[in-house]
Amino acid sequence: MDTNLKGKTVLITGAAKGIGRETAIAFGREGSRLALLDIDATGLGETVEAVKAAGGQATAFKADLSSATDIEDKVGAAIAHLGGGLDVLVNNVGSGAVRTFDQLTDSEWDKTFSLNFMSYVRTTRIVLPVMRKQGKGAIVNNASDLARQPEGVPIDYSASKAAVLALTKGLARSEGANNIRINAVAPGPVWTPFWTQPGGFAETMGKFHNMEPQKAVEHEMSLRQLPLGRLGKPEEVANVIVFLASDLASFVTSSVWGVDGGSIRAIA
Template identity: 65%
Template sequence: MLRTNLEGKLTLITGAATGIGRAAALGFAAEGAQLALVDRDADALAQTAEEARAQGVEVATATADLGTAAGIDEALTTLLGDGTAPDVLVNNVGAGSVRTFDDLSDDDWHATFELNFFSYLRTIRAVLPGMRARGTGAIVNNASDLARQPEANPVDYAASKAAVLALTKSLARSEGPAIRINAVAPGPIWTPFWTKPGGFADTLAEVHGLPPQEAVEHEMKLRQLPLERLGTAEEVANVIVFLASDLAAFVTSSVWGVDGGSVRAIV
């Protein structure tokens, strides 16, 4: 029988407190992985860690703002202070809001790229030397279907996630065969990214002039989503766990759409 072989593997997950990060943490815990989790929401992160420990795995946590270089250094020093490299890195942290091109200032663009792109780049830069020295490793980057099929907005979010895909492809070529690097590209997923106050649901409500739930449903119709629903965080986490595991031993430089069919391109 095929196995993930993730038991005991040290897995570092950014943005692990809620949404896809939380679901990924619990998914890896179910496979017996040892977890290192980071998020800026201390209370929600503690809850995720408690649920993971209930599955019998070791969990270390760090609270930090990954939108800054100092925050990343702080988190990785706390979690990997002895220089230990994780077996698996899941770059998941990210944020965005629905804003038109004209709404965005240079500061807005910088803030989006600092969190959605540079946090990935800096975290990878920190763990790669140890992975290279060990001769193994798996990295999974959380991108977006908007990186592959941009909409009119949010243009800054789509551009930052497209950069994540370019980084994934480039590093997969340079770091093979020892280290596998892949990306997931979720479509609309019902997480706090959508549901929190000021999140996508609220901003779409403003854009479409509808209540939040109706605005989301209207947006899905506009996108002509074949599965006609938002996905769940667990559905994305399942693919992340797969890509990090031995089940995907011959998979690298790939972009896995978990998008309900939103992307229409053949490649």
């Protein structure tokens, strides 16, 4: 089946590693032209080379996506570099740590929402007028299974991702008349640097459970009772993102696609 993504322009936030990098590579295989944003310049450079090796074109833009000013400057520059139009936006950037409600300060809540939610708002605010002018577009937001089935920790992360789903649903309603499709993926546990990096989910989960990071992750997965019995791979999420952005999903909008190994048990 033809995705019709060859030559299409794509902007991806948080593209230096993990799901963002694999999504960029997947679009590269389709022959897309990419603008990639992240605060990690070294990781971005590695992603650019991987995209080129996959057959696509990519340019890196170092950006602090928790900064409104940086988003305005760098997203604008990225769109200009792509020729002033944009076919696909993938809002992917995010971070999280395992902390209880009592441990979270106002500053930490603000920091989580600034990156995990407001970066999506700010980037989309810039992109929508471009897509409206050209009369079409697709936006895919990276949420989480914890947005639909929260755990006690990390509650700030879960809340920020629930806000992403509300944003997705609301904008899909308002932008349908402009032929702009807006969907979300909701990954379950996916083994990426998001988990493995210093201060990431694995390390902070280890402190929470008083275990070594790897054992803490295994313990957490046993509690969640994933039917597939394993963590996901970033490329498994990337494949769904590419599908949702493509013409293969031309009648799909306002949807939340779980890529979670069966972690969500609810029917709706």
